[in-house]
Amino acid sequence: MIEVEVKAKIDDFKEMEEKLENIGAVKSKTEFQEDIYFASPIVDFAETDEALRIRTTNNNTFITYKGPKLNDKAKTRKEVEMTIENSEKAKDIFTEIGFMEVRTVRKNRQYYTYENFEISLDDVEGLNPYMEIEIALDDSEDYSQAQDEIFKLFEKLGITDGFERTSYLELLENLNTE
Amino acid sequence: MIEVEVKAKIDDFKEMEEKLENIGAVKSKTEFQEDIYFASPIVDFAETDEALRIRTTNNNTFITYKGPKLNDKAKTRKEVEMTIENSEKAKDIFTEIGFMEVRTVRKNRQYYTYENFEISLDDVEGLNPYMEIEIALDDSEDYSQAQDEIFKLFEKLGITDGFERTSYLELLENLNTE
Numbered sequence A, B: 001m002i003e004v005e006v007k008a009k010i011d012d013f014k015e016m017e018e019k020l021e022n023i024g025a026v027k028s029k030t031e032f033q034e035d036i037y038f039a040s041p042i043v044d045f046a047e048t049d050e051a052l053r054i055r056t057t058n059n060n061t062f063i064t065y066k067g068p069k070l071n072d073k074a075k076t077r078k079e080v081e082m083t084i085e086n087s088e089k090a091k092d093i094f095t096e097i098g099f100m101e102v103r104t105v106r107k108n109r110q111y112y113t114y115e116n117f118e119i120s121l122d123d124v125e126g127l128n129p130y131m132e133i134e135i136a137l138d139d140s141e142d143y144s145q146a147q148d149e150i151f152k153l154f155e156k157l158g159i160t161d162g163f164e165r166t167s168y169l170e171l172l173e174n175l176n177t178e
Helices: A013-023 A089-098 A146-154 A168-177 B015-023 B087-096 B145-157 B167-175
Strands: A001-010 A024-037 A053-056 A062-066 A075-085 A099-114 A116-123 A130-137 B001-009 B026-039 B050-057 B059-064 B075-083 B100-112 B117-126 B130-137
Touching: A001 A146, A013 A024, A013 A099, A013 A116, A024 A089, A053 A089, A062 A089, A062 B001, A062 B087, A075 B087, A089 A099, A089 B059, A089 B075, A099 A168, A116 A146, A116 A168, B001 B145, B015 B026, B015 B100, B015 B117, B026 B087, B050 B087, B059 B087, B087 B100, B100 B167, B117 B145, B117 B167, B130 B145
Parallel strands: none
Antiparallel strands: A001 A075, A001 A130, A024 A053, A024 A099, A053 A062, A062 A075, A099 A116, A116 A130, B001 B075, B001 B130, B026 B050, B026 B100, B050 B059, B059 B075, B100 B117, B117 B130
16 A cells, blocks of 8 residues: 655644534544554664554554655655554564664544545644645555645645654654754 | 473374374364464574564464574473464565565464363474474463473373474475475
């Protein structure tokens, strides 16, 4: 699967929720997500723009691998996500085979759906409010159109700047080194 | 979890099945198991005596990590096994993070249970008949007693030699290099 994903700072969750409802976006699930990120023993994932994490949500646990970004504007990248039995065992296996826990990112995410978009209002512990808009594509589909559509939707919601390509993980890491 | 496991060559499955039934062992499930083994980019698992594999059985898929052997006589080692969604995604993730597929080991395994033992009659593609006897222990339990019990059970079944510490994977690898 390829995910095309753009995120931007927003001023206020309440205001954005109203805008989303005005255009007809449908509020779906709210999730608490805890993501444990790992560092590789052979490459610097921050350099290669990859990510390996264990995500625990209200009901499920996943291993997610995200590949390097395929272009500069949006975060277009390969994503493999697999349901697993539990987080502890996965942590144990990754640690045994040489991966190191880097940081845990916790957030409350409010999902909205609109046409073929998945929209998230992200309240990340330690960061300001963000909104993410994503389109999932098959590996063979062209992603430049999807990207254009995402930026048009941001415009429709009154957002024309404050776009952020840096991941929540890196934003939090940068906070600590400043 | 710690598994204490000993395997030995046997002459004939039929004959051993009779012996097992004579001592009161209970035939349980029969399983076709397909194990995809991976090589690490940072250590030689053959040297460190570790293993990382994806096991697909009739009904389930697992990731299994096996730690270095803790002693010389039996294969006493840490084991972490976790149910996962499917084999393809796990293969994709392991490959992306630098692991290499080494070999697939396929076998039909007939399980028996007897007291606290798990006994397997293993018909591995490309190898002669083997029987494995295993006891699972908590991490803190002493394994030397478990080991003695296993060897006593082998004796009870008429097996006093032909013990093999080499894994099926390595036995198959060795066949190829001979």
